[in-house]
Amino acid sequence: MSFREATGRRLDWINTGIDQGFSNFLFVDQHYRSNPVLRRIFSLARKQNFLSLLIEEITEADCALLAEENAAIRLRKPNFANAVVHRLSFFRCVKDQPPAPTDFLGYVIFKSDYFTGEPKPKDYIFESVVLPSRGVDQNNFIHCSKIYQVKTTLGTFAITGVLYAQQNDLTFVCAHVSLRSALACMLPAADVSYARLNALAGIDHQNRKIGESRGILPQDIENILNNLGVNFEKIVHEPRQQLDLPTEFQRDLYGFIESGCPALVGFELDEPTPGPDGSPRHVIPVIGHTFNDDTWVPDAQRSYFGGKLSYFPSESWLSSYVVHDDNFGPYYCMPRHFLKKDNFRIIYGLKTQVTPFNAVEAEAIGFDFFGAIVKRFPRLGQDWYDRFAVFQRCGLLVLRTALIRKADYIAHLQSLRSRDYVGLEPALVQKFQNHLPETFWMVEASAPELFASSRRKFGEILLSAQLPVPKPLNLSLLLAARVPGLVMIQQQNNVPIDQTQLQGHTGLFNLQRDGVPTGTV
Numbered sequence: 001m002s003f004r005e006a007t008g009r010r011l012d013w014i015n016t017g018i019d020q021g022f023s024n025f026l027f028v029d030q031h032y033r034s035n036p037v038l039r040r041i042f043s044l045a046r047k048q049n050f051l052s053l054l055i056e057e058i059t060e061a062d063c064a065l066l067a068e069e070n071a072a073i074r075l076r077k078p079n080f081a082n083a084v085v086h087r088l089s090f091f092r093c094v095k096d097q098p099p100a101p102t103d104f105l106g107y108v109i110f111k112s113d114y115f116t117g118e119p120k121p122k123d124y125i126f127e128s129v130v131l132p133s134r135g136v137d138q139n140n141f142i143h144c145s146k147i148y149q150v151k152t153t154l155g156t157f158a159i160t161g162v163l164y165a166q167q168n169d170l171t172f173v174c175a176h177v178s179l180r181s182a183l184a185c186m187l188p189a190a191d192v193s194y195a196r197l198n199a200l201a202g203i204d205h206q207n208r209k210i211g212e213s214r215g216i217l218p219q220d221i222e223n224i225l226n227n228l229g230v231n232f233e234k235i236v237h238e239p240r241q242q243l244d245l246p247t248e249f250q251r252d253l254y255g256f257i258e259s260g261c262p263a264l265v266g267f268e269l270d271e272p273t274p275g276p277d278g279s280p281r282h283v284i285p286v287i288g289h290t291f292n293d294d295t296w297v298p299d300a301q302r303s304y305f306g307g308k309l310s311y312f313p314s315e316s317w318l319s320s321y322v323v324h325d326d327n328f329g330p331y332y333c334m335p336r337h338f339l340k341k342d343n344f345r346i347i348y349g350l351k352t353q354v355t356p357f358n359a360v361e362a363e364a365i366g367f368d369f370f371g372a373i374v375k376r377f378p379r380l381g382q383d384w385y386d387r388f389a390v391f392q393r394c395g396l397l398v399l400r401t402a403l404i405r406k407a408d409y410i411a412h413l414q415s416l417r418s419r420d421y422v423g424l425e426p427a428l429v430q431k432f433q434n435h436l437p438e439t440f441w442m443v444e445a446s447a448p449e450l451f452a453s454s455r456r457k458f459g460e461i462l463l464s465a466q467l468p469v470p471k472p473l474n475l476s477l478l479l480a481a482r483v484p485g486l487v488m489i490q491q492q493n494n495v496p497i498d499q500t501q502l503q504g505h506t507g508l509f510n511l512q513r514d515g516v517p518t519g520t521v
Helices: 022-030 036-047 064-076 174-187 194-201 218-227 249-258 297-305 357-378 384-394 406-415 426-435 449-456
Strands: 009-015 052-060 080-091 104-115 122-130 140-142 147-154 155-161 231-236 265-268 281-291 318-326 329-335 344-351 396-407 439-446 459-464 478-483 486-489 497-499
Touching: 009 022, 022 036, 036 080, 036 104, 052 249, 064 080, 080 147, 104 155, 104 174, 122 155, 140 318, 140 406, 147 318, 147 459, 147 486, 174 194, 174 218, 174 265, 174 344, 174 449, 218 231, 218 281, 249 265, 249 281, 249 318, 249 344, 249 357, 249 396, 357 396, 357 439, 384 459, 396 406, 396 449, 406 426, 406 439, 426 478, 426 486, 439 486
Parallel strands: none
Antiparallel strands: 009 052, 052 080, 080 104, 104 122, 140 281, 147 155, 231 344, 265 281, 265 344, 281 318, 318 329, 396 439, 439 459, 459 478, 478 486, 486 497
C-alpha cells in the first residue's frame, strides 16, 4: 500500500492564513527541524493560497511500503531504531470547513529515520505531489503531469502534478529519486518502489551497498528502464573518453520534453580537488519548460550568430527547463544555457517508442518536405497558404517537433478551428484515422508572430517513427501533411491532394496525458 492510500491517524488540522499569524518558517522550525526543502514546498502552497494544513501520522501497520523501506534501512544500517512519518496535506479551505475537490493542493510525506547512538534523525521528503504554482497562463508547460488520488481523514482528493522525492543516501540516492519521478510519469500505475529499483539494479544493501558517496552506474539505470519496458534514448558526453556531442544537447533535451516525456540529466559538479574518478556527479529529472514570447534569442541567433539558418527552431523561445532537484525541492526553473556543455555528462530521454532518428533530425526532414510542398504549389491564391509559402521560401518558418500518438492527434484535428471558426471536414479526419500508425513524428510550421504571440500555426507534417532515414530522402517517411487549404495523406506510396475549407491558421498541438491538459507549447 502506498502513502497516498494509507489510512493515517489525524494529529491536527490547523489554520494557516497569514492574517491568523501562521508562519511557514516558524512551523517548520518548531516541528520539522528547519528542513529547507519542506520550506520550499510550504512556499509553493502559500503561492496557491493554502489556508489549512492536515497533519496525519502513518505507521508500518498503515502502509506496507513504509514497512518495506524500513526493512531495507535496517539491512543497510543495523542501528536503525524506528521512523516517524507524517503526511501533510494542504487545503484552500479553513479548518472545520468541508473541503471541496478544488481545495486540495497536494501532500508531503515527511520521514524521520532514527538511529541508535546518533544525536538526531535523518529527515527527508519521501515523496510529495503539489500543484505547480505556475501554469500555462504564466508560460510554464509541464507536459508529463499525472492525476494522483490521495486518501486522507478528510476524504479522498485528486491532485495533478509531478511526483517529487529526496534521497536518503542509504538505500536510495539521487538517481533513484530522479528515476522514480520520471517513471511515475510513464508507468500506468504511476509508482515504483525503491526496493524494486534496487532489485533490478542488483543492490541488496549487503553484498552491494549504495549511499554515503556510493551511487549507481549508468548501466544500472539502463537495466532498470529495460526491465520495466520503458523506452529511452541516451546521449553521452564524456570528454575523458573522447566522446563529443554531434549536436548541442539542449535541442535534444527539448525534443524529449516536447514529446510529453521526462528526461534524466546527469552532470559533473565543479570540484577543486577531484578524485581519481573525477568530480562528483548529480542527476535530476527534467519535466517541462518555460516560454518567453518576447525573447531576443530567435532573431539574434539567426542575424548575429547563427549563420544561414533555414528556419527558427521553436526551442529558441524556451527560457528555462522545469526540474525537480532532491537537494532543493520541486518545480525549479533551470535557465536554458545554465548547464554548460563542460559539465553535462548524460541524458536519458524517456520515450513512448524507440525511433530510428531523433527530434532534431525529424525537424530537418519536415523542413525539406515543407519545401517540396511549396515548390509544387508556389501559390494557391489563398491568403494563409500564400503567406505560408512566402515564409517557407524566405527561411522564416518556426518548426516545432514532437513524437505523438494517433489518438492525441485525431483529437487535435477534431478541435482545430480557424479564426473564422472553420474546422477540418469529418471525412478528412476519418482519412487520417484510417491511414496513420499509432505513433509518429509531427513537425508543426508556424511564423514567429503566430507562434510566440498567438500559439498558432500554418499546419504540420507527419513522419514515420518506424523507418530509418533513406538516402537520398524520399516519400517513404512522409505519412501526411496539412497546410492551409490542402491535406495530403500517403496511401500505398501515393500522396493524393485533398482540398479543405480550413484555409486559415489554427492552434498549436496541445498535448494531453491521462485527460490532463499540459499546455500548448
